[in-house]
Amino acid sequence: MGQGQWTEVDAFLGSLLVGEDEVLAGVTTAAQKAGLPPISISPAQGKLLYLLAKTLGAKRILEIGTLGGYSAIWMARALPSDGHLISLEYSPRHAEVASGNVARAGLVGTVEIRVGAAAETLPKLAQEGVGPFDMVFIDADKGGYPRYLDWALEMTRPGSLIIADNVVRGGAVADGLSRDPNVQGVRSYLEKVAANPKLEGTVMQTVGVKGYDGLSIARVLD
Numbered sequence: 001m002g003q004g005q006w007t008e009v010d011a012f013l014g015s016l017l018v019g020e021d022e023v024l025a026g027v028t029t030a031a032q033k034a035g036l037p038p039i040s041i042s043p044a045q046g047k048l049l050y051l052l053a054k055t056l057g058a059k060r061i062l063e064i065g066t067l068g069g070y071s072a073i074w075m076a077r078a079l080p081s082d083g084h085l086i087s088l089e090y091s092p093r094h095a096e097v098a099s100g101n102v103a104r105a106g107l108v109g110t111v112e113i114r115v116g117a118a119a120e121t122l123p124k125l126a127q128e129g130v131g132p133f134d135m136v137f138i139d140a141d142k143g144g145y146p147r148y149l150d151w152a153l154e155m156t157r158p159g160s161l162i163i164a165d166n167v168v169r170g171g172a173v174a175d176g177l178s179r180d181p182n183v184q185g186v187r188s189y190l191e192k193v194a195a196n197p198k199l200e201g202t203v204m205q206t207v208g209v210k211g212y213d214g215l216s217i218a219r220v221l222d
């Protein structure tokens with residue numbers, strides 16, 4: 001059992017249940033053609049985010065880390081016609097590719113991409129009072145995760161979900177002595193989730209086309 005099997009099973013489940021359509025497949029192709037790294041979430045993970053947003057009845061979603069807009073489009077499709085998704089992206093090039101993809105997905109009025117380091121765009125968002133967000137998806141630089149959690153807490157409400165990707169890192173998360181700043185970033189993020197009395201959370205370890213990793217899901221308590 002290993003990567004080959006995980007990929008095969010993801011392909012089977014994807015064709016059976018996930019229903020990635022031509023638009024979403026086109027997003028991946030456009031990102032590849034533009035030379036973006038192949039690090040977006042998988043179709044099954046996209047469907048999971050979509051289902052969570054639908055279940056929440058989310059109207060406002062915040063994403064940190066847009067890349068080519070793949071996850072943003074999945075989540076935005078769960079929003080009602082007056083819903084809004086703001087996605088924060090450091091790279092102007094990634095944001096440009098994502099904007100094209102969002103347009104092709106027919107979601108220009110729903111998805112807003114803001115360019116800049118999240119450490120700068122998050123305080124601006126909070127200042128504008130655009131929240132509260134019903135769901136926050138954190139999927140950018142892992143070293144920033146602990147700070148992004150603080151900002152997510154500023155801009156959510158009781159019942160909101162705060163989700164963070166890539167928190168298991170092939171199992172390296174369990175190594176407290178790791179010198180990898182990405183590992184230290186996600187460990188510190190999870191420690192903060194665990195220590196915060198306003199949050200209840202868990203992590204699902206995941207295998208699939210993206211390898212072995214995990215998704216943290218935390219709910220802001222009432």
Ligand code: SAM
Pocket residue numbers: 039040041064065066067068069070071072088089090091094116117118119139140141144
């Ligand atoms: N969520 C995307 C998806 O699944 O389609 C994938 C996001 S990718 C893993 C991470 C993205 O975060 C990259 O596009 C990267 O440029 C962006 N990023 C990295 N550091 C950032 C920062 N400090 N602020 C905002 N975005 C950042």
